[in-house]
Every structure is written in structure tokens, then in C-alpha cells.
Amino acid sequence: MVEELAKDKTPHGAFAQPARRLIEAAAPFVLLAACWQLGSLFFPKYLFPSLVDVLWHTLDIFATWSQLAEVLATFARILGGLVGAFVIGGVLATLMARSPPVDRFLAPILNFFQGIPALSWVVFAVIWFHGIELRIFFIMIVTSLPAFTFQVLGALRAISKDLAEMVLSFRPTRRKMFSALILPSIVGDILTAWKVNLGNASRVVVVAELVGATGGIGYELLQQQQIFDMAGALAWTLQLVFFVLIVQRIVTMLENRFLHYRAVSERTF
Amino acid sequence: MNAPAASPSEPEIHLGHVTKTFGRPRRGAESFTAVDDLVLDIAQGDMVAILGKTGCGKSTMFNMIAGLLAPSAGTVRVQGRDPFRHFNELRGKIAIVFQNDRLLPWRTAIGNVELGLEILDVAPRQRHDTARYWLSRLGLGGHENDYPHMLSGGMRQRVSIARAFATDATILLCDEPFSSLDEITGQRLRTEFANLVRENGKTAVFITHSIDEALQIGERVVVLRRPAKIAYDVRPREVGPQAWEAIRPNIRGILSE
Numbered sequence: 384m385v386e387e388l389a390k391d392k393t394p395h396g397a398f399a400q401p402a403r404r405l406i407e408a409a410a411p412f413v414l415l416a417a418c419w420q421l422g423s424l425f426f427p428k429y430l431f432p433s434l435v436d437v438l439w440h441t442l443d444i445f446a447t448w449s450q451l452a453e454v455l456a457t458f459a460r461i462l463g464g465l466v467g468a469f470v471i472g473g474v475l476a477t478l479m480a481r482s483p484p485v486d487r488f489l490a491p492i493l494n495f496f497q498g499i500p501a502l503s504w505v506v507f508a509v510i511w512f513h514g515i516e517l518r519i520f521f522i523m524i525v526t527s528l529p530a531f532t533f534q535v536l537g538a539l540r541a542i543s544k545d546l547a548e549m550v551l552s553f554r555p556t557r558r559k560m561f562s563a564l565i566l567p568s569i570v571g572d573i574l575t576a577w578k579v580n581l582g583n584a585s586r587v588v589v590v591a592e593l594v595g596a597t598g599g600i601g602y603e604l605l606q607q608q609q610i611f612d613m614a615g616a617l618a619w620t621l622q623l624v625f626f627v628l629i630v631q632r633i634v635t636m637l638e639n640r641f642l643h644y645r646a647v648s649e650r651t652f
Numbered sequence: 653m654n655a656p657a658a659s660p661s662e663p664e665i666h667l668g669h670v671t672k673t674f675g676r677p678r679r680g681a682e683s684f685t686a687v688d689d690l691v692l693d694i695a696q697g698d699m700v701a702i703l704g705k706t707g708c709g710k711s712t713m714f715n716m717i718a719g720l721l722a723p724s725a726g727t728v729r730v731q732g733r734d735p736f737r738h739f740n741e742l743r744g745k746i747a748i749v750f751q752n753d754r755l756l757p758w759r760t761a762i763g764n765v766e767l768g769l770e771i772l773d774v775a776p777r778q779r780h781d782t783a784r785y786w787l788s789r790l791g792l793g794g795h796e797n798d799y800p801h802m803l804s805g806g807m808r809q810r811v812s813i814a815r816a817f818a819t820d821a822t823i824l825l826c827d828e829p830f831s832s833l834d835e836i837t838g839q840r841l842r843t844e845f846a847n848l849v850r851e852n853g854k855t856a857v858f859i860t861h862s863i864d865e866a867l868q869i870g871e872r873v874v875v876l877r878r879p880a881k882i883a884y885d886v887r888p889r890e891v892g893p894q895a896w897e898a899i900r901p902n903i904r905g906i907l908s909e
Contacts, residue, residue: 549754552718553771553819554743563767567758644758644799 432614440618464523472531538572663693670726701870709880747821768819786814
């Protein structure tokens with residue numbers, strides 16, 4: 384038994400674990416890709432195109448500047464909308480946390496906004512605004528704002544009263560109170576909020592571009608639909624998926640950087 | 653406008669007919685008086701143990717001295733200033749050791765000790781050296797870079813004591829800091845703490861609900877009955893063991909009321 388435990392701690396064991404995790408993570412995708420490729424042998428191209436075609440389309444998008452510009456425009460819209468919603472949501476959440484009357488006034492409005500479907504906001508924006516960028520920015524803000532506000536508000540309210548009292552006992556300036564207590568207390572929740580809202584925003588931006596824009600990934604998807612090009616539709620979709628995965632990875636790296644102090648139980652759940 | 657500083661004859665801490673009521677009786681809500689017409693003066697360098705039953709208003713009194721609560725009536729003065737209204741003017745003058753360690757989980761032991769010094773704008777090098785010195789004084793040399801979850805309860809409370817001493821505040825407020833520790837660790841820390849307070853000439857207000865702890869720490873013992881009002885104010889070493897033993901049953905009676 385002791386020998387077995389010792390064996391697990393060898394460099395080989397240490398290498399085997401990450402490799403196993405990688406295989407476990409990749410296995411469902413490999414299986415999915417295999418099924419799709421198998422389907423492409425029996426179904427027409429416009430239903431199940433070969434993954435090789437999808438790959439060529441994807442590379443073509445990367446290699447052609449005009450197409451890559453469409454991808455970058457969509458990314459910029461997502462990030463711009465999220466940053467805008469986060470800044471406004473942060474301000475609103477701070478006001479709501481500090482003042483119960485402001486909270487009582489704003490909370491029902493934000494709840495009401497949350498109940499409005501993203502597609503309705505797209506229609507409203509197309510009617511209200513002429514400029515495409517303004518339309519999309521507006522849609523991104525109104526659809527992400529309630530979630531960001533409530534998430535930041537929740538994080539602010541969850542700050543430990545004991546710790547706040549302790550820091551306050553040293554009589555800090557507001558700036559020091561923010562840097563010593565508030566920011567470190569809420570950073571974990573903020574990063575989680577970004578992860579959640581990023582996924583939502585990437586879906587909303589496609590709908591917004593599909594209906595209210597003449598460029599971007601959503602618009603390109605509409606073009607592919609009109610010519611029944613499934614490989615093209617998949618290739619454009621993959622751009623968005625890659626983007627979400629990359630940003631999620633960055634957020635995870637930030638989490639590892641800022642939240643490394645958290646105790647981890649040796650027993651996994 | 654700055655409040656005038658305390659004159660040499662003025663007590664370090666002054667509570668003049670202080671009352672603290674929670675709730676809003678005018679609006680029909682139930683009110684609760686935690687401190688009732690409390691009069692207490694503490695001289696510079698005094699080591700006062702405030703003894704009282706749980707819920708007798710000790711912590712409320714403590715928070716008013718710290719400036720975290722305003723009195724409903726009466727005056728609170730710390731070094732001649734109102735600690736609530738002139739909150740920032742007492743920066744660096746008061747340090748608190750709480751009942752639980754209240755360490756910031758995202759900071760290492762040394763980072764936690766540096767907190768007060770950061771707030772006082774001490775240069776990074778100096779605050780690092782000071783924090784290291786106090787950790788070492790409290791027997792935590794070698795644990796500077798440990799996070800709170802890596803330390804035992806006793807070690808964490810030592811860090812919080814180091815954090816309070818590091819700012820070199822003249823007044824130390826301690827709210828039952830050893831009550832959550834086991835008997836032996838608590839006893840050892842109490843002795844170390846009392847020695848440090850004496851060596852550094854601090855004015856210390858030490859809240860406790862244990863008669864023995866009050867006797868061990870306090871040169872002066874103030875016994876509060878509920879709502880916080882002084883029942884006894886004695887200096888056990890001055891009155892002598894016989895007199896102290898004579899009043900001990902009465903104190904025990906107040907604590908069990």
C-alpha cells in the first residue's frame with residue numbers, strides 16, 4: 384500500500400494526471416466531431432458538411448482581412464458593450480448599496496428590464512436608433528446591465544461586516560478602504576459575473592447583428608443561411624466560440640492570479 | 653476644523669453620562685438601551701479590564717470609544733476628541749484587537765500586519781520591517797508568508813495582536829481577544845499581551861467576561877451590570893487580595909444576573 388502511494392508520486396504519475404485530464408476534456412469533442420464527420424458521409428453537404436470544409440472556411444476567415452475585420456468588429460462590440468454595462472452597473476450597484484431609497488427605486492426598473500427578451504430590445508433599437516454601432520451598443524448595455532448591477536450589488540453586500548469594521552478601525556481614507564477591503568472582497572464575484580455575462584453577450588450580439596447590422600458575425604451568419612452554406616455558418620460560429628473560450632481563459636487566469644489565496648480542500652467534491 | 657487635543661490633565665478616555673439606545677422609539681419601534689448613563693475616565697497608561705456579562709453593553713461601549721458608534725446621549729472623548737465626529741483625527745492613535753482574529757484572507761500574515769501601516773502611509777520598506785519585527789516578537793518568525801487559512805487559531809490571533817501593535821497606537825482596545833482560544837493558548841497569549849502592553853506603555857481597555865482574566869490583565873477592573881453601568885471600579889493590587897476576595901462573590905453575582 385505504502386509502495387503504491389510512493390509510486391503515485393513519481394514524475395511519471397505527476398505527468399500522467401494532466402495528460403489524463405486533457406484526454407478526458409477532449410474525448411467528448413472528439414466523439415462529437417467523429418459523429419459529425421460520419422454524418423457528412425451520408426447526408427447532403429448543406430446539412431452535414433465535412434469538417435475539412437469547415438476547417439478551410441475557418442482558415443479563410445482568418446486569412447482574409449475583410450472577413451477577419453467582421454470578426455474583430457463583433458469582438459469589439461461584445462467587449463465594448465460589456466465594459467459599458469459593467470461600468471454603469473458598478474456605479475448603479477454602488478449607489479444602491481449605499482442608499483436604500485436608490486435601491487428601492489432602481490431594483491424594480493432593473494427587474495423589469497431583465498424580463499424584456501433580448502430580441503425585443505433589438506427591435507426597439509432598430510426603431511429608435513439609426514446608427515448601427517449605437518444600436519448594438521445600446522442592446523449590449525441594456526441586456527447586460529441588470530445582471531452586472533445585481534451581481535456587483537450582491538458582491539458589495541456580501542462584504543464581511545467584521546472585516547469592514549476591522550479595516551475601518553484603522554480609519555482609512557475612502558481610497559484605502561476600497562483598495563484594502565472592497566476590491567479584494569468583490570473581485571471573485573466580478574470575475575464570475577464577467578464569465579456569465581460574456582456567454583450571454585456573445586449570443587445577444589449575434590441576434591443584434593443578424594437583425595440590426597450590415598456587418599459582423601451575426602450578419603455573416605445571415606448571409607450563409609441565405610446561400611444554404613452550413614460549412615460557412617459553422618466556421619463563423621466557431622469564431623465566436625473561440626473568442627468566448629479565449630476570454631474565459633483570460634478570466635480564469637485572472638481568477639488564479641487574484642484568488643490563489645483561497646484554501647482548497649484535499650477532498651474533491 | 654480640528655478638535656483641540658487633550659490637555660495633560662485630561663483623561664485619555666472619557667465617557668461622560670453616556671447612553672446608547674438602539675431602535676427608534678419615536679417611530680414606534682421597540683428600543684433597547686445597551687449603555688445607560690455611564691461615567692468612566694481612563695488615564696494614560698492605564699490597563700483597564702472591563703468585566704461584564706455577555707450582552708451587558710461592553711461591546712457597545714467599546715465601539716463608542718473606537719468611534720464606530722455614536723452615543724445617543726452624553727459625551728465620549730478620546731485624547732480630547734470625539735472619536736465618532738473627529739474619526740479621522742484619531743488615525744493611528746487607536747488600535748483594536750477583536751474577539752475573532754478578523755484577518756484578511758487574501759493577505760499573508762505579514763500583509764495583514766502591514767495593513768494599519770499602509771493606512772498610515774508608512775513607506776513600504778519600513779512597514780515591512782515593522783511587520784516582520786512584530787511577527788517575530790509574537791513568535792511567528794518563519795510564518796510571514798503564510799495565509800490565514802494555513803495558521804492555527806492561536807497563531808491567527810497572534811497576527812491580529814501584531815497588527816494592533818505594529819501601528820504604535822497609544823490606545824489599545826481589546827474585545828475578548830482570547831475567548832475563542834483553548835485554555836493553555838489563551839493563558840499564554842494573555843501573559844504575552846499584558847507584558848507587551850506594559851513594555852510599550854500603552855493605554856489598554858480589555859473587555860472580558862472572565863473574572864480571572866480581568867484580574868490577570870487589568871491593573872484596574874471595572875465591573876458593568878446590564879445595561880452597561882458601573883457596579884464596581886477597583887484596583888485589585890491596591891485593595892489587596894483579601895478585599896478582592898470579599899467582593900468576588902458580588903461580582904460573580906452580577907455576572908450571573
